[in-house]
Amino acid sequence: MAENGTVVTEFILTALQLWAELQTGLFFVFLVLYLITIGGNLEMIVLIQSDHRLQTSMYFFLSHLSFLDICYSSVIVPQLLETLGIDKMVITFERCTTQFFFFTLCASTECFLSAMMAYDLYVAVCNPLIYATAMPPQTRLRLVARAYDGAMGQSVIRTGCTFSISFCKSNHMDFFFCDLPPLLKLACNETRPREWVIYLLAFLVITTSVSVIFISYLFIIWAILKICSAGGKAKPFSTCASHITAVALFFGTLIFIYVKGNMGKSLGEDKIASVFYTVVIPMLNPMIYSLRNKEVKEALKRLLNRMRVSQVE
Known part of the structure; x- marks a missing residue:
């Protein structure tokens, strides 16, 4: 319900009103970041699918992570670009609900997927002799399916709980997309x-x-420390460093927003954190995994060489 007793059918996103004079510049900044995100993650997916040397469970999970980053960013950024580009700050109740659901679905799935990638690394480093039998294609498919199933269930519950609230304080949301903290502030x-x-x-x-x-x-660190040769330690450390960096960025911002609660605080900090994990992190992930991963860089070189040969022919 709104203040006048009518049912809320739309929300007005007011987060960017204070930056009205910067809207054109912000539009192009976010557009460029979005295009880089889509291009980088698509490149990662194509690279993994086209190179037989990357057909392992680690890169299988990584391709799904890239897919999630594309979906994750696409749930939020087009709405943001629409707000900045045509100055349309209104989002319908149904569209807000849909955005919230898919945003929660992507974020939850990425949490589970990050955990599965860590477990996969544990098996690869600590039990390399049984890795092929422990993580066959059907096992990794089941793990990914469970990640999506678990995320779907909790997204349905979270969305149902959030949008069964009566909104009557206002329909002006001091945010740039439909997220939990600003919605709770409108509850009556x-x-x-x-x-x-x-x-x-x-x-x-x-x-x-x-x-x-x-x-x-x-377990991974303990196993690596027991390796005698420096060269033997380098490869697992390099692979783990990429994953740890991505995990720290992603979970750090989620914990900042959702675990610390909503007790009467300003949304200013949440706006900055939300821009970071909805716009910046999906763009950084393919860079993190490609720049610090020798196998990915070598696969990219092979792909570029194949493209040059096909152009010559």
């Missing part, structure tokens, strides 16, 4: 029980994923 009824459910689900997803990652890396 008691939201504490729903907040407990919403934040408990977020806490369970994040802590479960982080726990798997943390335990996996304890």
Whole structure:
């Protein structure tokens, strides 16, 4: 409900009003970042699918991570570009619900997928002799399917809890997309029980994923330290460094927003963090995994060489 007793059918996104004079510049900045995100992640997917040397479970998970980053960014950035480009700051209730659901779905799936990548690295480093039998194609398919299933279930619950709230304080949302903290600030009824459910689900997803990652890396580091040769340590350290960097960036911002709660704080910090994990991180992930991964760089060289040969012929 709105202040005049009518049902809220739309929200007005006011986060960018203070930067009205910068809208044109911001539009092109976010457009360039979005195109880089789409291009970089598509390149990663094509590279993994086209090179037989990258047909391992680690790169299988990485291709799904790139797919999620494309979806993740596409759920948010086009809406942001529309707001900046044609000065349309209105989003319908149905579109807001849809955006919130798919945003939550992508974020939750990425949490689970990051944990699976850590477990895969643990098997590869600590049990290399049984790696092929422990992580066959059907096993990694089941793991990815469970990641999507788990994320789907919690996204349905979180979306249902959030949009069953009555909105009556205002339909002016001080944000640039439909996220949980700004929506809760518009609620007119008691939201504490729903907040407990919403934040408990977020806490369970994040802590479960982080726990798997943390335990996996304890075993990985212990196994690497037992390797005698410096050359033997270099490859697993390089691979793990890419994953740790991406995980730290992603989970750091999620924890900042969702685990610390919503107790009467300003949305200013959340706006900056949200831009970071919806726009910047999906763009950085392919760079992190390609620049620090020798196998990916070699696969890219082989792909470019094949393209040159085909052009000559």
